[in-house]
Amino acid sequence: xxxxxIAGQPKAKRILQHALRTGKVSHAYxxxxxxxxxxxKMAEAFAKALFCTEGGGDACGRCLAxxxxxxxxxxxxxxxxxxxxSIKIEQIRELQRELAYRNTGSERKIYIVxxxxxxxxxxxxxLLKFLEEPQTPxxxxxxxxxxxxxxxxxxxxxxxxxxxxxxxQQMLQTLVDEGAPPLLASAAVHLANGLDACREIIQQNGFxxxxxxxxxxxxxxxxxFTAAMMSAQQHIFKTDLGEQPQLLxxxxxxxYKDMIHFQAGRQDAIVFRDQLEWVGKHAFERSADGxxxxxxxxxxxxxRIRAHVSPQLAFEQLFIRIQEG
Numbered sequence: 001x002x003x004x005x006i007a008g009q010p011k012a013k014r015i016l017q018h019a020l021r022t023g024k025v026s027h028a029y030x031x032x033x034x035x036x037x038x039x040x041k042m043a044e045a046f047a048k049a050l051f052c053t054e055g056g057g058d059a060c061g062r063c064l065a066x067x068x069x070x071x072x073x074x075x076x077x078x079x080x081x082x083x084x085x086s087i088k089i090e091q092i093r094e095l096q097r098e099l100a101y102r103n104t105g106s107e108r109k110i111y112i113v114x115x116x117x118x119x120x121x122x123x124x125x126x127l128l129k130f131l132e133e134p135q136t137p138x139x140x141x142x143x144x145x146x147x148x149x150x151x152x153x154x155x156x157x158x159x160x161x162x163x164x165x166x167x168x169q170q171m172l173q174t175l176v177d178e179g180a181p182p183l184l185a186s187a188a189v190h191l192a193n194g195l196d197a198c199r200e201i202i203q204q205n206g207f208x209x210x211x212x213x214x215x216x217x218x219x220x221x222x223x224x225f226t227a228a229m230m231s232a233q234q235h236i237f238k239t240d241l242g243e244q245p246q247l248l249x250x251x252x253x254x255x256y257k258d259m260i261h262f263q264a265g266r267q268d269a270i271v272f273r274d275q276l277e278w279v280g281k282h283a284f285e286r287s288a289d290g291x292x293x294x295x296x297x298x299x300x301x302x303x304r305i306r307a308h309v310s311p312q313l314a315f316e317q318l319f320i321r322i323q324e325g
Contacts, residue, residue, distance in 0.1 A: 032147035033163025036194010117149035
């Protein structure tokens with residue numbers, strides 16, 4: 001994957017591609033932003049472009065260096081990940097030993113450190129010494145969710161590249177372009193942070209079935225308490241779907257939100273688009289405040305289940321509260 005192919009992050013792309021085009025590549029970068037914002041993919045794409053022998057503002061994808069990178073055969077790329085809950089000083093020392101060896105043919109060596117904020121103080125200080133005396137052909141790419149959690153002295157010796165959360169519409173378009181079913185993708189982008197998490201949800205066995213069950217529960221919960229309980233009993237508590245009550249509840253929240261979106265004329269924001277006709281017929285049966293109460297009841301049910309209340313009991317009480325308004 002090239003820098004240009006990564007979804008979103010126009011500012012990060014602009015900074016990195018300018019460095020590549022002008023040859024003004026920093027000795028160290030700090031990619032910070034929320035999980036799912038594409039920091040790792042951007043780090044890999046940037047590293048690939050740095051190894052590329054064709055030059056320019058991105059990897060060509062054709063040269064030997066690009067092909068080696070794509071096949072995982074680039075010996076001058078090093079990765080450091082937490083050993084358990086933290087990155088330890090021994091890992092940084094090992095990295096320094098690796099980088100002390102001569103290059104194997106490429107112009108530079110690159111190392112990517114994930115979860116930089118998890119470094120122990122000793123590891124951070126060891127890395128700091130390395131950053132203070134950079135070896136010209138070495139480029140560091142440090143990844144962190146929270147830039148403020150990184151040692152200030154390390155931050156001051158890197159070029160900060162901020163990453164922002166991807167907008168749901170951006171993620172939706174990317175997922176659909178990849179071949180994901182649009183209806184499932186539409187739900188996933190409202191349930192997860194980042195493309196990878198969305199892909200995991202879509203690929204779950206039974207996600208499509210879960211969505212269908214939620215549609216039925218959403219309809220029955222408004223007018224047919226007994227039917228709602230029978231549906232829950234048959235399709236949730238007697239099946240594997242009962243193992244994911246929080247996913248069911250999260251989808252149910254989106255169902256009630258769709259009623260508010262329809263009332264407000266925001267049909268483009270509706271998640272259950274295949275149910276637009278039904279939503280249109282019933283959205284005005286309650287006020288916006290009434291739908292908000294449905295959402296609040298659903299969120300409270302999730303809290304009760306996390307507090308070890310029986311899911312079956314919690315759902316029964318939810319449907320009673322929904323019926324009462």
